[in-house]
Amino acid sequence: MGERPRVYKTEGIILRRRNLGEADSIFTVYSDREGKFDAVARGVRKARSHMRGHLEPLTRTRMMIARGRSIDVFTQAETVTSYRAIREDLERAAGAVYCAELADRFTAEHAPQDGLYALLIDTFDALEAGAPLHTVRFFEVSLVALAGYELQLDACALCGARLPEADTLLSATAGGLVCGPCRAGAGGGRVVSIRAVKVLRHAGRAGIDSFAALDLGEALARELQAALGDVIRHLLEREPSAGRFVDDVSRLPVGATLP
Secondary structure, three states: OOOOOOEEEEEEEEEEEEEEOOOEEEEEEEEOOOEEEEEEEOOOOOOOOOOOOOOOOOOEEEEEEEOOOOOEEEEEEEEEEOOHHHHOOHHHHHHHHHHHHHHHHOOOEOOOOOOHHHHHHHHHHHHHOOOOOOHHHHHHHHHHHHOOOOOEOOOOOOOOOOOOOOOEEEEOOOOEEEOHHHHHHOOOOEEEOHHHHHHHHHHHHOOHHHHHOOOOOHHHHHHHHHHHHHHHHHHHOOOOHHHHHHHHHHOOOOOOOOO
16 A cells, blocks of 8 residues: 555544644544544634634534644645534534534544544534424434444344334433333333334434424423433443533523523
8 A cells, every 4th residue: 555645635524623832723623534533723823824714613624634743734724614504503503512522422533434424514504504403313313323333213122022102211221222021121221202212213214304304392302312312421431511511502591692
């Protein structure tokens, strides 16, 4: 195999940033071809920086990067989509930040995951177009499947038996829905309503637009958020930082903005 090029071009979503020194920042990017990686932007926090504004979290950016000994360096950056509508809506911004954190935590450095970049773009595009926050549930179900932990929703995750049309235990430990006789061996979980079960199954089969168009109602949306939150916490073995942000935002009055 030949040597990797000293300078490469790619397109990616900026997942997060960390400031370095007085003027530099390190950005974590998820790219279709490169996977997740960190790169530093020299002087990006200076007012005259030509990359300032093109490298911001939740931005889809076309970039040129030079490989460095310890960390790669941005040499050019151009915004593809700024997702301005997301940034101007606190609820949608919270959902997008949460999706970005999950993409970061479920991936390893320089290990592209088939379908994840498209899932990020589809989710951000939907939120930008005004899709409701429950669209994030589609992202969670799809991300878990892409990461190799697809939930068993069509039969008991432990014994494979057909599930009745009834409220059912969703067990993160077991890896999906669990029938009544197997509950004792499921290692815990949360009983979800038959409506929630149907929505979860729809998320695994439908496209994002079809899922976003569902009229869930507040109670069902909160039930799904809590149930999938259990799954995410189990897989990550921690609470996502942005998860608390989403919870806090969901409790604010309609129309609230950042202080």
